[in-house]
Amino acid sequence: MTLEPSSALSIRSLSKVYGNGLVALNSVSLDVMPGDFFALLGPNGAGKSTTIGIISSLVRKSSGTVSIFGNDIDQNFSHAKQCIGVVPQEFNFSVFEKVQNIVVNQAGFYGVPRHQALASSEALLRQLNLWEKRNEPARNLSGGMKRRLMIARALVHQPKLLILDEPTAGVDIELRRSMWEFLTEINRAGTTIILTTHYLEEAENLCRNVAIINKGEIVENTSVKKLLKQLNREVFILDVRDELSICPVISQYQLRLRDSHSLEVEVEKGQPLNDLFQQLAEQNIAVVSMRNKVNRLEELFVTLVQKHERQERVGGGL
Amino acid sequence: MTITQQWIAFRTILRREITRFTRIWVQTLIPPVITMGLYFVIFGHLIGERIGQMGGFDYMSFVVPGLVMMAVINNSYSNVVSSFFSAKFHRSIEELLVSPTPSYIILLGYVAGGVLRGLVVGGIVTFASTFFTNFIIENPWLTVFVILLTSSLFSVAGLINAIFANSFDDISIIPTFILTPLTYFGGVFYSISMLPEFWQGVSQFNPILYMVNAFRFGFLGVSDVNVNLAVSGIAGMLVVAYLFAWYLLQKGRKLRS
Numbered sequence: 001m002t003l004e005p006s007s008a009l010s011i012r013s014l015s016k017v018y019g020n021g022l023v024a025l026n027s028v029s030l031d032v033m034p035g036d037f038f039a040l041l042g043p044n045g046a047g048k049s050t051t052i053g054i055i056s057s058l059v060r061k062s063s064g065t066v067s068i069f070g071n072d073i074d075q076n077f078s079h080a081k082q083c084i085g086v087v088p089q090e091f092n093f094s095v096f097e098k099v100q101n102i103v104v105n106q107a108g109f110y111g112v113p114r115h116q117a118l119a120s121s122e123a124l125l126r127q128l129n130l131w132e133k134r135n136e137p138a139r140n141l142s143g144g145m146k147r148r149l150m151i152a153r154a155l156v157h158q159p160k161l162l163i164l165d166e167p168t169a170g171v172d173i174e175l176r177r178s179m180w181e182f183l184t185e186i187n188r189a190g191t192t193i194i195l196t197t198h199y200l201e202e203a204e205n206l207c208r209n210v211a212i213i214n215k216g217e218i219v220e221n222t223s224v225k226k227l228l229k230q231l232n233r234e235v236f237i238l239d240v241r242d243e244l245s246i247c248p249v250i251s252q253y254q255l256r257l258r259d260s261h262s263l264e265v266e267v268e269k270g271q272p273l274n275d276l277f278q279q280l281a282e283q284n285i286a287v288v289s290m291r292n293k294v295n296r297l298e299e300l301f302v303t304l305v306q307k308h309e310r311q312e313r314v315g316g317g318l
Numbered sequence: 319m320t321i322t323q324q325w326i327a328f329r330t331i332l333r334r335e336i337t338r339f340t341r342i343w344v345q346t347l348i349p350p351v352i353t354m355g356l357y358f359v360i361f362g363h364l365i366g367e368r369i370g371q372m373g374g375f376d377y378m379s380f381v382v383p384g385l386v387m388m389a390v391i392n393n394s395y396s397n398v399v400s401s402f403f404s405a406k407f408h409r410s411i412e413e414l415l416v417s418p419t420p421s422y423i424i425l426l427g428y429v430a431g432g433v434l435r436g437l438v439v440g441g442i443v444t445f446a447s448t449f450f451t452n453f454i455i456e457n458p459w460l461t462v463f464v465i466l467l468t469s470s471l472f473s474v475a476g477l478i479n480a481i482f483a484n485s486f487d488d489i490s491i492i493p494t495f496i497l498t499p500l501t502y503f504g505g506v507f508y509s510i511s512m513l514p515e516f517w518q519g520v521s522q523f524n525p526i527l528y529m530v531n532a533f534r535f536g537f538l539g540v541s542d543v544n545v546n547l548a549v550s551g552i553a554g555m556l557v558v559a560y561l562f563a564w565y566l567l568q569k570g571r572k573l574r575s
Contacts, residue, residue: 018575056416059575078319081418092409101337102413108330109417111323153413 007031007067008161008192009055014064016050016216024050026216027064032194032209034069034160037187039203039224040196041301042213048196049089051213052165056086069160082110085154089165091146093153095139099130102138103153110157117156124152127182144175151179161192168199180206200301204228212304219308235293238263241286250279264293319418327419328427335431338401346397347439350389354443357385358450361507373509373540378451382444383537384506384530387468389443391501391526392493394436394469398428398476399489406480411573421567425477425560432473433466440465453537460545461536467552468529474559481566481573500526505534510542528552 009032016025025047032038042048053059055066057073066073071080093102100121107117125131128148133141141149147167154162164183168176176199183206187193197203203210204224211221220227239262247257253276256264265276280287319327339346358378366377373380405411414424447453455461475492483489504526510518521527528548535541541548567573 053575057574058412058415060570078418078420081416084416086416088412090409092412094405094408094410096338096341097334097410101334105330105334106413106417108333109327109414109419111319111326111418113326114330 006034006070008034008036008069009194010065010067011051011055012065014051014054014066015062016047016054016059017062024216025054025061025064028213028216028218030211030218030221032161032192034192035187035190036192036209037183037207038192038194039207039210040194040213041200041203041210042196043305045215046213047216048213049165050216052086052088052163052194052196055163056084057081082157083159084161084163085157085159087147087150087154087162087164087167089169091150093138093149096137098135099138099141099149100125100134102149103156106153107156112157120156120158121152124155128152144171147171148179151182155186155191159191161194162186163194165196167195168197168202176202212301214305214308217308220304233266233268235264235266237291237293238265238280238287239289241288242284244285248280248283248285250276253279319420323418324420324423327417328423328430331414331419331424331427332430332434335397335401335428336434339397339431339435346393346435347442350393350439351442351446354385354389355446357381358447362450372512373534373538373542375538375540376451379453379538380509380534381507382447382451382453383534384504386440386443386447387465387530387533388501388506390436390440390465390469391472391497391529393439394432395472395476395479395493395497397435398432398473399480399483399493401431402428402477402480403483403486403489406483406573407486415570415573422564424567425474425563428477429470429473429560432476433469436469436473437465440469455537456539457536459536460549461533464529464532464536464549464552467549467556468533471552471556471559474556474563478559478563478566481563481571500524503527505530505542525551525555 009030011028011030014025014028014030015023017023028047028051040048040051050059054061055068055073057077066080068080068083071083073080097105100118103121103124104114104117107120108114112120122131122134125134128151130141130145130148130152133145138146138149151164151167154164167183168179171179180202183193183195193206195203195207207224209221209223210227212219237258243260244257244263245260247255247263249255252271254266258264267273267276277287358381362378362381366381369377371377402411405414479489479492503521504524505521510521510527513521522543528543528551531541531543532545532548532552535545535548
């Protein structure tokens, strides 16, 4: 397989074996196109952070190649690094430094002149609602502010590719939504974004393409739309207006009474819901709201990871 | 990175280092001055008056270059070892590692920070010594050259120590168990000509003896060792230490997994 020169990120046969013998990545190949909003999903220990670590040069690869906007990280180290901004999973700044200094210094490490770095840092800190805290030591920031600070720091040299390793972990819902808006905005402005996350709702809402990694191997790499099409059935929760004492019987649908005010219904792919609502109306049951029981992507994710693990067990037994 | 970008990166590291040691000036700049002031009072003034002359100078004048050098060595070393290890400990070193800043610029930036702190403390200690004795610097260029070489060498050594250190205990082992004894036995307080012949020979293996004496030669024009050999030796050690530190950074030893 050859590197895809037009990709924002092109990974070929990437492997990583740690000193203790742990195989973190096993011949991973992946392409992310410019302008994409890409999700890298996987359970804990799947190899997501190792992949990001190799791309950002914090982890040494055992074999394989990585190219960022056509710049091989081994042969064209400086150009490759200029193209990326990384928001790691854990806080990695000096808590004693002032907020703006952290951002301005990072620009300096990329060779951005100080006057330009000051202007860019101001714009980013304002956008991320941190400007009022610019002269505070970073230790005085809340967890959510620290995450936003790392995003500002990663963007200050205007990278073409932004990589975020679980950026909304431990962030409250309101702040998570505002971070989603911010990321969507910069993606629209042309920045390619790669995101790892445990919140599958995040990937479903933000990302166009997705790769699922498990035990160091890519088990799925497709668009979110195509992936969701693989769902054969969905479970919906229907909230009803009036109290129910028994579960209604509706032909062709399997219903279950969750509690006195909600029902659970399993629907096959392509099965229309009109008939269900009609039959419920005939029984004087008024549905006031409806939602998915579990996140759709989450369901697929679990299915794919379990399938991969079953295949591995069968392969191991041969 | 272009040369201009590398220069910006270097200046950024240096500015950050200056900000760090001036922010905590009570910990970084004041203690060495107090310590050296006590040395001046006790060894130079109170005890020194009873000692009389050493190397052709009154004892106070004799110990001043050694004490200045001791302050420069300790501060250059401790600045880099604590700054770099803290960055490693808090993982803020990753800010530099993910950037395109080349290893030699990272090294030069930290070393420049260590040298600068060494020079600031050395300057303050020299100024403080003028309250206790009068002296004229015999060879200012040599004095400056030796102080720059020595502070660079110990800054690089501090960085190497920080790379290998796994805990804050590890960054105090070398200063406590190696640097301090070598400094005290390195001719700061005495001329090795006072020692029995055997111990004079043993002292020749102490690298700090050459640094203190080369510096004292610049200050007073007297030395227990060959000054050319001393300066070449310090320069040689600096080159070896610099290349080793650069190799460690380049390979990401204990920095990249």
